[in-house]
Amino acid sequence: MHLRDSESDAIFRSEVREWLRGAVASMPTPPSPDDWPGRRSYDAKWQRMLFDAGYAGINWPAEHGGRGATPTEHLIFLEESAAAKAPDVGVGFVGQMHAGPTIIAEGTDAQKSHHLRGILTGDHVWCQGFSEPGSGSDLASLRTRAFRDGDDYVVSGQKIWTSHAVAADYCEMLVRTDPNELKHKGISWLIMPMDLPGIDVRPLVTVHGSTEFAELFLDEVRVPVANLVGDENDGWRVANVTLSFERGTGFVGELLDTTNVFQELIQYSKASSRNGKTIWDDDSIRREVGIIGADLDALWAFTKRNVSQGARGGMVMGSGSGFKVAFATTQHRLGDLALRVLDRASLSMDDLGGEPTGELVHSKLHAFAISLGGGTTQIQQNIIAERVLGLPRER
Amino acid sequence: MDLQPTDDQAALVEMITAFAADRFSIETVRSFGEQGGFDRSRWAELAALGTFGISVPEEQGGVGLHFIDAVLVHEALGASLVPGPLVAATLASGVIDGVIDGTVVPCIINVGSEGPLLVENFRSSDVLLIIDDQGVGLARCDDATGVDIGHPTDPTTPVTILDSLPKTERIGDSDLARAWRRRGSLLASAQLAGNSAGSTKLAVEYAKEREQFGRPIGSFQGLKHLLADSWIRTEMARSSVWAAGVTIDEPEVGSIDRAIAGARLTSARAATENAKTCVQVHGGMGFTWEVDAHLFLKRAWVLETQFGSIDDAAEDVADLYATR
Numbered sequence: 001m002h003l004r005d006s007e008s009d010a011i012f013r014s015e016v017r018e019w020l021r022g023a024v025a026s027m028p029t030p031p032s033p034d035d036w037p038g039r040r041s042y043d044a045k046w047q048r049m050l051f052d053a054g055y056a057g058i059n060w061p062a063e064h065g066g067r068g069a070t071p072t073e074h075l076i077f078l079e080e081s082a083a084a085k086a087p088d089v090g091v092g093f094v095g096q097m098h099a100g101p102t103i104i105a106e107g108t109d110a111q112k113s114h115h116l117r118g119i120l121t122g123d124h125v126w127c128q129g130f131s132e133p134g135s136g137s138d139l140a141s142l143r144t145r146a147f148r149d150g151d152d153y154v155v156s157g158q159k160i161w162t163s164h165a166v167a168a169d170y171c172e173m174l175v176r177t178d179p180n181e182l183k184h185k186g187i188s189w190l191i192m193p194m195d196l197p198g199i200d201v202r203p204l205v206t207v208h209g210s211t212e213f214a215e216l217f218l219d220e221v222r223v224p225v226a227n228l229v230g231d232e233n234d235g236w237r238v239a240n241v242t243l244s245f246e247r248g249t250g251f252v253g254e255l256l257d258t259t260n261v262f263q264e265l266i267q268y269s270k271a272s273s274r275n276g277k278t279i280w281d282d283d284s285i286r287r288e289v290g291i292i293g294a295d296l297d298a299l300w301a302f303t304k305r306n307v308s309q310g311a312r313g314g315m316v317m318g319s320g321s322g323f324k325v326a327f328a329t330t331q332h333r334l335g336d337l338a339l340r341v342l343d344r345a346s347l348s349m350d351d352l353g354g355e356p357t358g359e360l361v362h363s364k365l366h367a368f369a370i371s372l373g374g375g376t377t378q379i380q381q382n383i384i385a386e387r388v389l390g391l392p393r394e395r
Numbered sequence: 396m397d398l399q400p401t402d403d404q405a406a407l408v409e410m411i412t413a414f415a416a417d418r419f420s421i422e423t424v425r426s427f428g429e430q431g432g433f434d435r436s437r438w439a440e441l442a443a444l445g446t447f448g449i450s451v452p453e454e455q456g457g458v459g460l461h462f463i464d465a466v467l468v469h470e471a472l473g474a475s476l477v478p479g480p481l482v483a484a485t486l487a488s489g490v491i492d493g494v495i496d497g498t499v500v501p502c503i504i505n506v507g508s509e510g511p512l513l514v515e516n517f518r519s520s521d522v523l524l525i526i527d528d529q530g531v532g533l534a535r536c537d538d539a540t541g542v543d544i545g546h547p548t549d550p551t552t553p554v555t556i557l558d559s560l561p562k563t564e565r566i567g568d569s570d571l572a573r574a575w576r577r578r579g580s581l582l583a584s585a586q587l588a589g590n591s592a593g594s595t596k597l598a599v600e601y602a603k604e605r606e607q608f609g610r611p612i613g614s615f616q617g618l619k620h621l622l623a624d625s626w627i628r629t630e631m632a633r634s635s636v637w638a639a640g641v642t643i644d645e646p647e648v649g650s651i652d653r654a655i656a657g658a659r660l661t662s663a664r665a666a667t668e669n670a671k672t673c674v675q676v677h678g679g680m681g682f683t684w685e686v687d688a689h690l691f692l693k694r695a696w697v698l699e700t701q702f703g704s705i706d707d708a709a710e711d712v713a714d715l716y717a718t719r
C-alpha cells in the first residue's frame with residue numbers, strides 16, 4: 001500500500017497545478033446563487049477552459065472526447081483544483097457525472113454525437129428528473145406517464161427536487177411506459193429537451209433561501225422516440241449503469257469544501273473570545289474539533305481506498321453507501337459544532353464582521369442535502385444491511 | 396497511491412485469520428486469561444508465523460516487510476481476540492533477543508499518567524519494558540514485585556499493579572520512546588479496528604439465526620440500522636488505521652502524529668460502539684459471561700487506554716490541524 005504519488009502521478013500533479021494557477025487567476029468573481037444566467041455563463045466559461053486545456057470529462061473514455069484519466073489522476077485533479085480554489089463543476093454536475101456517462105454506456109451513435117460534446121464544452125446544461133412528489137426513496141413507484149404516439153412519447157406528470165432545472169437545456173427523465181408491468185419493469189429513460197411545449201418549471205426555495213431546485217409540471221410534452229436511451233421499459237437498469245462509472249471520486253468536491261469549512265471554523269474559534277478567553281481555549285470545543293478532524297481524515301482515507309479499488313476496476317459492495325452515511329454524519333457533526341461556536345452569530349446567514357459566520361450556518365444546512373439527496377441515510381443503511389451484511393429483507 | 400491491500404497482504408491477513416481460528420479458538424483465548432493460563436508453546440507457534448517480526452529487517456531475523464504489514468496483522472489478531480502482549484512483542488522484536496521467536500515474552504508500561512502502575516500480562520512475561528519521555532528501559536520481571544488484580548475487567552487480559560518501577564537497563568533514547576509510543580498506539584488501534592469487525596460479525600450471525608415474532612431479528616430495521624452503522628464505523632476505522640500505517644512507512648505524505656491520533660479516535664469508537672451493539676443485539680444472552688460479546692467490549696476498553704487516552708488523542712488532532 002502507498003500514499004505517495006507514483007512518478008507519473010507526480011508529473012500529472014505538477015502539470016495540473018501549473019495550469020490551474022493561470023486559469024483560476026483569469027476567472028471573474030462568481031455570481032450569486034439566484035443569478036441563474038450568471039451561474040450558467042460562469043460555469044460554462046470555466047468548463048470551456050477545461051475543455052480547451054484537455055481536462056474536460058477527465059474520467060470519460062478518450063474515444064468519447066474525455067481524457068481517459070485513471071481514477072487516481074481524477075482524484076489528483078480534484079485535490080489540486082480545490083487547493084487552487086478553482087470553480088467546481090456547478091450546473092455541469094448532472095451532465096458530466098450522470099447523463100453523459102449514461103449516454104456513453106447506453107446511448108445510440110446519434111445520441112452520442114448530439115450530446116456528449118455539448119456537455120464537455122459546457123454549452124449544454126442537464127438536470128435530473130427522477131424524483132416525484134409520490135416517489136422519492138421508493139423511486140421505482142414513479143408515475144409520470146409516457147404514451148407512445150407515432151414518433152413521439154407524450155409525457156404527463158410531475159417531477160420534483162430537480163436541481164438546476166431553471167438553467168437546464170436537457171433533462172434526464174425516468175417515465176412510466178408500461179403501467180401494467182411490475183414497478184421496476186415499466187420504466188424508461190428519456191432525454192427531454194427543456195424547451196419543449198408543455199413544460200412548466202417552478203423554482204422551489206430551499207432551506208438556504210435560494211432556488212437551487214424546482215418542480216417540473218409536464219403536460220402532454222411530446223418527446224421524440226429517438227430520445228429513448230436503452231430499450232423501452234429497461235430504464236431502471238439504464239438509470240443504474242452510471243454506478244459502474246463510479247470510481248470513488250463522487251464526493252471528493254464536497255469533502256474538499258467541508259475540509260475548508262472545518263479550517264475556517266478552527267480559525268474563527270481561535271480569533272473569537274467568550275468569557276474572557278478564546279473559544280479555542282475551551283477543552284470541550286477542542287476535543288470535538290479533534291474528533292471531527294479525525295473523521296475528516298478517515299473520510300479522506302476512505303476515499304483513497306475507494307479510488308484505489310476503482311483503479312482496479314470496480315467498487316467494493318457498499319463502500320459508496322458507507323462513505324455517504326459517514327460523510328453526512330460528519331457534516332452534521334461539524335455543523336452542530338459550528339452553531340455552538342457561533343452562538344448568537346448563528347442568527348445571521350450573512351457573514352458578520354468579515355468572518356465566515358454566514359458560510360458556517362449555510363454549511364450546517366447543507367448537511368441535510370447530503371443526508372437526504374441521492375438516497376437518504378436510512379436507505380443507504382438498508383442497502384448495507386441487506387446487501388453487505390446479508391440480513392433478511394423486511395418484507 | 397494505492398490504499399487497498401495487495402494480493403500478498405490479503406493472503407497474509409487470511410493466513411493469520413485462519414491460524415487464529417485454528418489455534419486461538421475462543422476457549423483458548425479465555426484460558427489465556429486464567430491464572431497460569433498463558434501457553435508458551437501456543438505463543439511460540441504464533442511467533443513462528445513471523446507475527447512479531449513482520450516489519451523487522453530480514454538480517455535481524457524478521458520477515459522484512461513494512462510497518463503497514465504489521466498493522467494488518469494486528470487488525471487480524473484483534474478480530475479474533477488473540478490474547479497476550481502482542482504490541483509489546485512486536486515493538487521489542489529485533490531489539491530484544493528471543494522476543495521474535497517467542498522464547499522471551501515482554502510486557503510493557505508506558506509511564507506518563509499518574510495513578511497505579513498497571514501492567515497487562517505481567518505474570519506471563521519475562522521482561523518488562525518501561526517507556527518514559529527520556530527513553531526505553533528494560534528490566535527482568537523477576538526484579539519487580541506487584542499485586543495481581545483479582546477481577547480484571549477484561550477476563551482475557553490479566554493485570555498486575557507493580558509496587559514500584561524496578562531499576563532498568565536503558566536500551567533506547569527519547570527517539571526510540573517516541574517511535575514506540577507512536578507504533579504501539581497504532582498497533583493497538585489496528586487491533587481495535589479488527590475487534591470492531593469481529594463483534595459485528597458475531598452480531599450479524601446471531602441476528603440471522605435468532606427469531607422473534609416469527610422471523611429473524613435481523614429483518615427488523617431497528618437492528619439493521621444499528622448493524623449497518625457498525626459496519627460503517629469499521630470501514631472508517633480501517634481507513635484511518637491503514638492510512639496511518641502507510642504514513643509511518645512514507646513520512647513525507649502527512650503528519651504521522653495526526654494520523655496516529657486520528658486512527659485511535661476512529662478505531663476506539665468503532666470497537667466500543669460495535670461491541671455495545673453486539674451485546675444489545677444478543678438480548679439477554681448478551682448479558683451473560685458465556686456469550687463472547689462482552690469479551691469484545693472489554694478488550695476494546697483495554698486497548699483504547701493503551702499509549703494515551705481518547706481525550707489526549709482528540710486534543711492532538713485538534714492542535715495538529717490548528718498549527719498546520
Ligand SMILES: Cc1cc2nc3c(=O)[nH]c(=O)nc-3n(C[C@H](O)[C@H](O)[C@H](O)COP(=O)(O)OP(=O)(O)OC[C@H]3O[C@@H](n4cnc5c(N)ncnc54)[C@H](O)[C@@H]3O)c2cc1C
Nearest residue numbers: 128129130131136137161162163369372373374375376378
Ligand atoms: C438538495 C437536494 C437535491 C436533489 N436533487 C435532485 C435532482 O436533481 N433530481 C432528482 O430526481 N431528485 C433530487 N433530489 C431528491 C432526492 O433524491 C430525494 O429527496 C430522496 O431520494 C428522498 O426522497 P423523498 O424526498 O421523497 O423522501 P421520502 O422518501 O419521503 O423519505 C422521508 C423519510 O422517510 C425515510 N424513509 C423512506 N423510506 C424508507 C425506508 N424504506 N426505510 C427507512 N426509512 C425510509 C427517509 O430516509 C426519510 O427520512 C434532491 C434532494 C435534495 C435534498
